[in-house]
Amino acid sequence: MNKVDLKELAERLNLSVSTVSRALRDKYDISEKTKKRVLALAKELNYQPNPYASSLRQRKSRTIGVVIPEIDNNFFSLAINGIETVAQENNYHVLIYLTHENQQKEINILKHIQNGRVDGLLMSLSSETDQIDHVKEIRKIELPLVFFDRVAEGMDVPLVTTDDYQSGFDATSHLIESGCRKIAYLSISKNLSIDNKRMKGYADALEKHRIAFDSKLVLQGAHDHEKNKKDIARLLKSKPRPDGIFSCVEKLAIDTYEVCRTLGLRIPQDIKIVSFSNLAVSSLLNPSLTTITQPAFEIGKEAAKILFKLLEQLEKKRPFSSIENKVFNSSLIKRESTG
Amino acid sequence: MNKVDLKELAERLNLSVSTVSRALRDKYDISEKTKKRVLALAKELNYQPNPYASSLRQRKSRTIGVVIPEIDNNFFSLAINGIETVAQENNYHVLIYLTHENQQKEINILKHIQNGRVDGLLMSLSSETDQIDHVKEIRKIELPLVFFDRVAEGMDVPLVTTDDYQSGFDATSHLIESGCRKIAYLSISKNLSIDNKRMKGYADALEKHRIAFDSKLVLQGAHDHEKNKKDIARLLKSKPRPDGIFSCVEKLAIDTYEVCRTLGLRIPQDIKIVSFSNLAVSSLLNPSLTTITQPAFEIGKEAAKILFKLLEQLEKKRPFSSIENKVFNSSLIKRESTG
DNA sequence: TTTATTATCGAAATCGTTACCGGAAGCACT
DNA sequence: AGTGCTTCCGGTAACGATTTCGATAATAAA
Numbered sequence: 001m002n003k004v005d006l007k008e009l010a011e012r013l014n015l016s017v018s019t020v021s022r023a024l025r026d027k028y029d030i031s032e033k034t035k036k037r038v039l040a041l042a043k044e045l046n047y048q049p050n051p052y053a054s055s056l057r058q059r060k061s062r063t064i065g066v067v068i069p070e071i072d073n074n075f076f077s078l079a080i081n082g083i084e085t086v087a088q089e090n091n092y093h094v095l096i097y098l099t100h101e102n103q104q105k106e107i108n109i110l111k112h113i114q115n116g117r118v119d120g121l122l123m124s125l126s127s128e129t130d131q132i133d134h135v136k137e138i139r140k141i142e143l144p145l146v147f148f149d150r151v152a153e154g155m156d157v158p159l160v161t162t163d164d165y166q167s168g169f170d171a172t173s174h175l176i177e178s179g180c181r182k183i184a185y186l187s188i189s190k191n192l193s194i195d196n197k198r199m200k201g202y203a204d205a206l207e208k209h210r211i212a213f214d215s216k217l218v219l220q221g222a223h224d225h226e227k228n229k230k231d232i233a234r235l236l237k238s239k240p241r242p243d244g245i246f247s248c249v250e251k252l253a254i255d256t257y258e259v260c261r262t263l264g265l266r267i268p269q270d271i272k273i274v275s276f277s278n279l280a281v282s283s284l285l286n287p288s289l290t291t292i293t294q295p296a297f298e299i300g301k302e303a304a305k306i307l308f309k310l311l312e313q314l315e316k317k318r319p320f321s322s323i324e325n326k327v328f329n330s331s332l333i334k335r336e337s338t339g
Numbered sequence: 340m341n342k343v344d345l346k347e348l349a350e351r352l353n354l355s356v357s358t359v360s361r362a363l364r365d366k367y368d369i370s371e372k373t374k375k376r377v378l379a380l381a382k383e384l385n386y387q388p389n390p391y392a393s394s395l396r397q398r399k400s401r402t403i404g405v406v407i408p409e410i411d412n413n414f415f416s417l418a419i420n421g422i423e424t425v426a427q428e429n430n431y432h433v434l435i436y437l438t439h440e441n442q443q444k445e446i447n448i449l450k451h452i453q454n455g456r457v458d459g460l461l462m463s464l465s466s467e468t469d470q471i472d473h474v475k476e477i478r479k480i481e482l483p484l485v486f487f488d489r490v491a492e493g494m495d496v497p498l499v500t501t502d503d504y505q506s507g508f509d510a511t512s513h514l515i516e517s518g519c520r521k522i523a524y525l526s527i528s529k530n531l532s533i534d535n536k537r538m539k540g541y542a543d544a545l546e547k548h549r550i551a552f553d554s555k556l557v558l559q560g561a562h563d564h565e566k567n568k569k570d571i572a573r574l575l576k577s578k579p580r581p582d583g584i585f586s587c588v589e590k591l592a593i594d595t596y597e598v599c600r601t602l603g604l605r606i607p608q609d610i611k612i613v614s615f616s617n618l619a620v621s622s623l624l625n626p627s628l629t630t631i632t633q634p635a636f637e638i639g640k641e642a643a644k645i646l647f648k649l650l651e652q653l654e655k656k657r658p659f660s661s662i663e664n665k666v667f668n669s670s671l672i673k674r675e676s677t678g
Numbered sequence: 679t680t681t682a683t684t685a686t687c688g689a690a691a692t693c694g695t696t697a698c699c700g701g702a703a704g705c706a707c708t
Numbered sequence: 709a710g711t712g713c714t715t716c717c718g719g720t721a722a723c724g725a726t727t728t729c730g731a732t733a734a735t736a737a738a
Contacts, residue, residue, distance in 0.1 A: 003480075005694060016718045021696060031716060048454035052394040053694035056723045061391065063434075071423070072416045072636075081411050084437050088444075093456070095402075096435050098423045105427075115387035117432070141342075257623050281618065284596050286625030297411075344724060355688045360726060370686060392724035395693045683736070
């Protein structure tokens, strides 16, 4: 066991522990000569400071937490990629927590995290979450928090999102312009603001083209693929059959593809599909999928950057500047599924 | 600021700090009555122990680290999903580190991690990694370590892998049986044992069918998509053109699809493709892709379980039982791309 | 009643690092 | 010589929990 601590360094160098500590951290009141001696020995012995002692004393952990619904999802893995990149640049560590779209898990995670384990939090809500007391609790202890994508609104917290309303509007308009008149909306959650906004865009686009909104055409997706496929199949077998599908999330679009295959429905001849998606192979699907693609990596990076800005302000005890929201544009990429 | 610590609890209860601590941890020498009082107040004040103080004292962090090459990759995100699931069951926290396939980053990460920040490590090597001194360093400090998928062999460390040789053999045989005679192998790294095994399976299958191994048909993939596509295009324009492709990783297969589209090559008529892949939409591609699919989620779970078993043994100071390797079977799923 | 035992709790040391305060030594300037 | 500044370093007390040891009181055994 190879544990070198400050005491050991101090003894070997005939210095005090506090001097060694300050030398290693390049403080002003240690001579250059001493600093060099200390650094040299520290390197030789491969000294690594104990992060827990340090965190305990400094009341900061150099760690941020990321709480997300799931990770086997292109959007979130790209976002984490962005987050981790920024964290590594700032010499921070990243703790990952998955809620698996479960509100109770989300509550538990937030509860067990509000003890200084992380200096800040990045978060995207679970689809089941229908109240946010647990998040407000986090605010009470003044833990810097940034929401991305699946945000909770009205909380005085920075939000990083995309132009969900506009995207919903554009996607639906695109379907209408492609000839669709009976367009279904596949939702993940009526609780999530991003879902509501997308649906509002959908509804407004319908209205603009004088197409009646029909609540029977709104399908609530679940966490269970099989159930989703059954529901989608029922929807696609209803008469008159929908001629367009706007899916709020990638996985429901995939389910739709599979159901269409099962039912022998042709895309785009029988039904056209557009979906939010970060699938790298959208253009290679059969048929290629028209997507609204969010800049997921950038969203992760930006959310992390804002969080680090908050941390810096906290550090310098500056008053928090105005809440910094950031809205990215998604891009509608037209492909065969709406052709 | 709402920081409740043991001292505060103790004062309010007219007890000593040590009694409160032991009551909370349900030790035998505290009366039931006192325990109840303590628990009640702790709950009321939402007491959360400071993890760093606790870790410092106990010399354990209840945290494991996961070091992987990338995360926007279906295999690794599924694996993490499995890891996180097991970790959450064990009340452990998960730190994520991405090497971005870069050896130097991998070295730095391992260096900064060997200070007690994690109790154990799960790891999959970067494709660039061509020596493993940094990993051996980790072993010296007796940090429990489990490799999964991209393992380093000969290190007396548990490995969780798939039957890469057999999969390589089967995939190649399948191509041959489908009529291919000039089969290219797309590799990610000559350093990785999984790559070597897959290639050995490829080579042996060729030999079994008396097809000469041709090193010009082995293409070394890089981290850069554009370069890969150029290389693949060059390969596919060579004469006589390869009639089969066996790709070691998903992303090279995707690149190949795109190149084929650009060059106007028809899959599977002009060229057949099989690839390792965890893509959920393999069957929806145009044409659907024949894959060797690894049980990624299970691999993550199993690796984490083995790690926790090691941690438990360490806890009880039992001698380590024999190194526990686990080999999962991948499944060859035949689809149109080799039809 | 005395002694041994058990049940229950408190005081203090400890984990490794950092912050606060102060002190010695050297120099410059009156 | 005395005063005032720097420069450089050490001692000590935190940070918040756990653990060891021992103390007290209550109970059982003698």
